[in-house]
Amino acid sequence: MKALSPLLAVLAIVGFAVVGGHTHAGLVFLAVFVPYAAFAVFLVGFCYRVARWAWIPVPFRIPTTCGQQKSLPWIKPASLDNPSTGWGAFRRMALEILLFRSLFRNNRARLHDRRLVLGEDRYLWLGALAFHWSLLVILLRHLRLFVQPVPVFVSVLSRLDGAFQVGTPALYISDVVILGTLVYLTARRFRNPLARYLSMPIDYLALFLLLGIVTSGLLMRFVVRVDVAAIKQFALGLAVFRPVVTSAITPIFLVHLLLVSALAAYFPFSKLMHMGGVFLSPTRNLANNNRSKRHVNPWNHPVKTHSYAEWEDEFRDKLKTANLPLEAEDARQITGH
């Protein structure tokens, strides 16, 4: 039931695209106005949220640590799990962003013979990693629609991605992987009782939007063929703010474009913002040097203090009379200050 409202929302977008594109005004609205508006919301929203995170002061080091911190020379520190230098924190971040290292160490708790057993669970890691990498490859390959001449690395990437040529047009590896992983990630939310319980309706929205985008893309490539050259003309027009609505904008392309627009507009308000947030997470991007360096809270307001030495000066006579030790005076005699 939780998945019903996001499913209906995605189907409504598909319906708009199919029905709304029949008139010229509708076509201009859906193919030009909506993508521009969505892209503007994405850009402003993304920058706003990243800027807000960046502006939040982080006066102390609060990295999550999972290993021995640097201490005495003969105790081996865990330089990745408890980085004490900027370089160590950089390496940890790189492994997190490129290989999802913390997800790799994901555990699954199960009851076995009435005992709690912790086991490894690598499927989620593999699914998430394969999904993100294939999405990146697809987005980079799409550059051929927006840039003229097509950059060399995009052509090379497309050739590598289509290396297992199965029929014509070539079936991209990234297409197979993204479809498989999206189906797995969605099925996991339905089948795993814990994930199902924890999932909110909004958790399904991004998955359904992505499934819709990938399915319509594959349909365009293999079933309801579109004039890619004409779509490139349209996309280039959009990119330089001189859009021309042509007959290349077929209902299936409009479905693809509208779902992409919906995802872009929704992005800044969603958990998908982890794309920008991961770089700004102080629990990850800081080195743990709390003990080796003094970090002073910049918000400390000046406080009037009364040191022990001052107190001793104030009551010296009385302390001397009572034969009590005078530590500050002794210290001054030793150090000569």
Ligand code: HEM
């Ligand atoms: C989140 C963004 C997007 C995703 C995930 C996505 C995904 C896909 C996928 C998986 C395909 C199947 C074939 C392939 O991999 O090349 C495809 C095809 C296609 N997409 Fe997208 N797409 C996105 C954005 C766009 C945008 C903004 C346009 C607008 C110009 C577009 C236009 C097309 C076209 C024309 C095809 C057919 C290509 C062909 O037949 O070779 N896509 N898309």
